[in-house]
Amino acid sequence: MNFSLACLLMQWIYWLLAIILSVGAGYWVYRADKLRAVPYPGLTSLLRSLVVFFTLLLVLVPTIIITRHTVEKPFVLLLQDNSRSIGNALAGDSASYRKSVEDLARKLGDKYKVVQWGFGNTIQNDSIFQYRQAATDISAALSRAQEYFGLQNLGAVILATDGRFNEGMNPLYQQLSLHSAMYTVGIGDSVQQKDVKVARVYANKVVTINSNFEIRADVVADLCKGYSNSAVIKEGDNILSSVPVSVNSDKYDRSVSFTVKADKPGLHHYSISLPEAAGELNKSNNRRDIFVDVAEEKKNILLVSAAPHPDVNGIRDALRGLESYSVTVVTADNFPASLNGYNVVVLHGLPSLRNRLAAQLLAAKKPVWIILTNQTDINGVNSLSELTHTSISATTLHDALASYEPAFTSFTLPQNIQSVTDKMPPLSSNVNVNTGPGANVLFTQKPVGQQAPLWTLQQGAVASAVLAGEGLWRWRLYEYKNFNDHTVIDECIRQTIAFLSANSNEKPFGVSLQKFVWSDQEAISLNAWVLNANNQQVNTPDVQLTITDSAGRKQNFSFERSGTTYHVNVGVWAGGTYTYTARTTYNDKPLSASGTFVVESIPLELMESGADYPLLYGLAKKYNGGFVPARNIASLYDSISHNDKIKPVIQSNTETVPLIDRKWYFFIILLLAVGEWLLRKYWLAQ
Numbered sequence: 001m002n003f004s005l006a007c008l009l010m011q012w013i014y015w016l017l018a019i020i021l022s023v024g025a026g027y028w029v030y031r032a033d034k035l036r037a038v039p040y041p042g043l044t045s046l047l048r049s050l051v052v053f054f055t056l057l058l059v060l061v062p063t064i065i066i067t068r069h070t071v072e073k074p075f076v077l078l079l080q081d082n083s084r085s086i087g088n089a090l091a092g093d094s095a096s097y098r099k100s101v102e103d104l105a106r107k108l109g110d111k112y113k114v115v116q117w118g119f120g121n122t123i124q125n126d127s128i129f130q131y132r133q134a135a136t137d138i139s140a141a142l143s144r145a146q147e148y149f150g151l152q153n154l155g156a157v158i159l160a161t162d163g164r165f166n167e168g169m170n171p172l173y174q175q176l177s178l179h180s181a182m183y184t185v186g187i188g189d190s191v192q193q194k195d196v197k198v199a200r201v202y203a204n205k206v207v208t209i210n211s212n213f214e215i216r217a218d219v220v221a222d223l224c225k226g227y228s229n230s231a232v233i234k235e236g237d238n239i240l241s242s243v244p245v246s247v248n249s250d251k252y253d254r255s256v257s258f259t260v261k262a263d264k265p266g267l268h269h270y271s272i273s274l275p276e277a278a279g280e281l282n283k284s285n286n287r288r289d290i291f292v293d294v295a296e297e298k299k300n301i302l303l304v305s306a307a308p309h310p311d312v313n314g315i316r317d318a319l320r321g322l323e324s325y326s327v328t329v330v331t332a333d334n335f336p337a338s339l340n341g342y343n344v345v346v347l348h349g350l351p352s353l354r355n356r357l358a359a360q361l362l363a364a365k366k367p368v369w370i371i372l373t374n375q376t377d378i379n380g381v382n383s384l385s386e387l388t389h390t391s392i393s394a395t396t397l398h399d400a401l402a403s404y405e406p407a408f409t410s411f412t413l414p415q416n417i418q419s420v421t422d423k424m425p426p427l428s429s430n431v432n433v434n435t436g437p438g439a440n441v442l443f444t445q446k447p448v449g450q451q452a453p454l455w456t457l458q459q460g461a462v463a464s465a466v467l468a469g470e471g472l473w474r475w476r477l478y479e480y481k482n483f484n485d486h487t488v489i490d491e492c493i494r495q496t497i498a499f500l501s502a503n504s505n506e507k508p509f510g511v512s513l514q515k516f517v518w519s520d521q522e523a524i525s526l527n528a529w530v531l532n533a534n535n536q537q538v539n540t541p542d543v544q545l546t547i548t549d550s551a552g553r554k555q556n557f558s559f560e561r562s563g564t565t566y567h568v569n570v571g572v573w574a575g576g577t578y579t580y581t582a583r584t585t586y587n588d589k590p591l592s593a594s595g596t597f598v599v600e601s602i603p604l605e606l607m608e609s610g611a612d613y614p615l616l617y618g619l620a621k622k623y624n625g626g627f628v629p630a631r632n633i634a635s636l637y638d639s640i641s642h643n644d645k646i647k648p649v650i651q652s653n654t655e656t657v658p659l660i661d662r663k664w665y666f667f668i669i670l671l672l673a674v675g676e677w678l679l680r681k682y683w684l685a686q
Helices: 001-037 041-060 082-109 138-149 309-321 358-364 378-382 418-420 473-483 487-502 613-624 632-640 661-682
Strands: 064-074 077-079 112-117 154-161 181-186 195-202 206-208 212-222 227-236 239-246 251-261 267-271 287-295 299-305 323-332 344-348 366-372 391-402 427-435 439-446 451-457 462-469 509-513 517-519 523-531 541-547 554-558 560-562 565-572 578-585 587-602 626-629 648-658
Touching: 001 041, 077 082, 077 517, 112 138, 112 227, 154 565, 154 632, 181 613, 181 632, 195 267, 195 462, 206 487, 206 565, 212 227, 212 267, 212 287, 227 251, 227 299, 239 251, 287 517, 287 587, 299 309, 299 487, 299 661, 309 323, 309 344, 309 366, 309 473, 309 487, 309 613, 323 473, 344 487, 366 487, 378 391, 391 418, 391 523, 391 648, 418 473, 418 487, 427 439, 427 451, 427 560, 462 487, 473 487, 509 578, 509 587, 523 578, 523 587, 541 565, 613 626
Parallel strands: 077 112, 077 154, 154 181, 181 626, 206 287, 299 323, 299 344, 344 366, 366 462, 517 587
Antiparallel strands: 064 648, 195 212, 212 251, 227 239, 227 267, 267 287, 391 427, 391 439, 439 451, 451 462, 509 523, 523 565, 541 554, 541 578, 560 565, 578 587
16 A cells, blocks of 8 residues: 555544544534523534534644646647748738638637747747748757647647758757647748759868868759859959869759868958859859968967866867867876967866966966866856856756757857757766856757756957866767767867967957858847957957948947947848958057958848748658648648547646644634534523
8 A cells, every 4th residue: 555545544534533523522412402401402513513523623634635627728839930931932922821820820729728939040929920030940949849848738739831941950850759749831832943052161260371271062953954064262353263063963962172272361251152053043042151260370279187088089089180270188287387389278177176277377368168077166267257257156966968059150060960969968067157248159958947058158358168067078979879970079179169269369459250251131240359468358448340341331330348348239231241440549559450241142041942841741740740731721720629639638736735724714613612602502591
């Protein structure tokens, strides 16, 4: 017999005992009142029985268990694609489509709890029919649905989209624990159009001068069989190289590679383009821009660990073979007396209680990547907040599963990063990281609801990065096990080092951007800093900014002070190539910094044309739902209402009620006792 059953049995015994004793007390009063010739002895004996019964309950059964049953309607989640491509696909039918969706939601609302979300690159709970979002991430929307509803009774998901996604992973290969049916609504024409495009470009962010480096591009062509031309790479108007492209099928996808000589230091702007195909309508995706920083010398990376650790070997292996870096690996006992010869410092498990390095790091003001382990001294790390702009708090040792943050913008990572991250084991962590203004989060921690930063980067006069856990070596091992290489994890490591090394200069004045290629839907922001003689950030002087377009037109801005640095948001700009120059005067010395950025006039949403119905069919089949074109969306009511698996759930809530806390209970006992006493007084006085 289990404990709860034993408790229930004891309660019944106490109730039975209270009834027997109260009946006995009532019988005794009945006999006595009959001898006294009380007119109604049955009434006084009943009142006495009730007084005794309620009093005994207070002693024998001080708490009463009450079980309440509530019926919970199933949820139906409507995920409406609110990106720009949907507006183009619906064209003049947008009002009619919206009415159909609202009618369906209203009809479903009689039987279900209907929740409506709009999605693109973010989730929104209102204004879901504006079609203004600049990108589409279906996998992130589905992940958010899984996280939000958790163990709630989610009966069905209605996914209304054209099936085209340009951020996140392919939702067909996404591993979700959704137990609800998914009904997909196809928006747009599934007939493919002739299109040839440069889908994606790849290159190292930083290379060393006089080295040969590779720039790679993915060329994709649909319905362009017979197309024969050349992919061309340019710097400005100067053609550097070309690669023949011959399309021999209606579905064509291959990579082309260019070898470029880094003969001049500085930031270089390259473009890769393809001539349009005959009859091609979407010509905006035939060109891509990329920026590469050519350094005059190799960047020296110092990798220091509190003790030998496989993470250190993993980081060293990820950087091996890259001409841009010279990596030195030491333990804390051999920490160099001076950091002047190093551009970036990577600390694994440091500072520790045994090795207090904070003072030396603060004095050197070098870009630093801190990997927090159980040997890390949290107070020592917090003393570096001037460099990291973060604060660390201790927690119990726990597993930290990584969740990729789609809003991350510090650098570009492979498209399959989400699918790789989903298969990664947890890092071991015993801290929480609180980021400062301007931090960019690459990974957050699971489980749902915690959302604590796991891998963060901070740009400024001294760049920094923080990883709140150890176990990178397991990530590389699992990626190789599942994908036969370490490409994604190694790229996360390499790009973090590139981010830090690109900000490792000690110039007294500088300007930085989160990226060099922007969309014409994004607001562009720039950061600036001024260093005093001790390499400390100050923002006492005013800083002015001038942006010049390709036609020579100029616009002037003033930086705003933010903490000890500067920040300015210059808003949204039209497509084109722009140069910027920032100027200030500090200690009577004029300082300036300049650079270039590109605004793409065509957003990601228009890089693809047509609807991907096969993907929507596949999702409906995978999650035991159904597919309908947008014009038949009303038919989903019958499909959902006749699905026997979508049922209400009866929730049982058990509540323990202590009688001693209920004033009305004592009032009832008092009322019964006083009533008996008054009746007996009245009748005996007759």
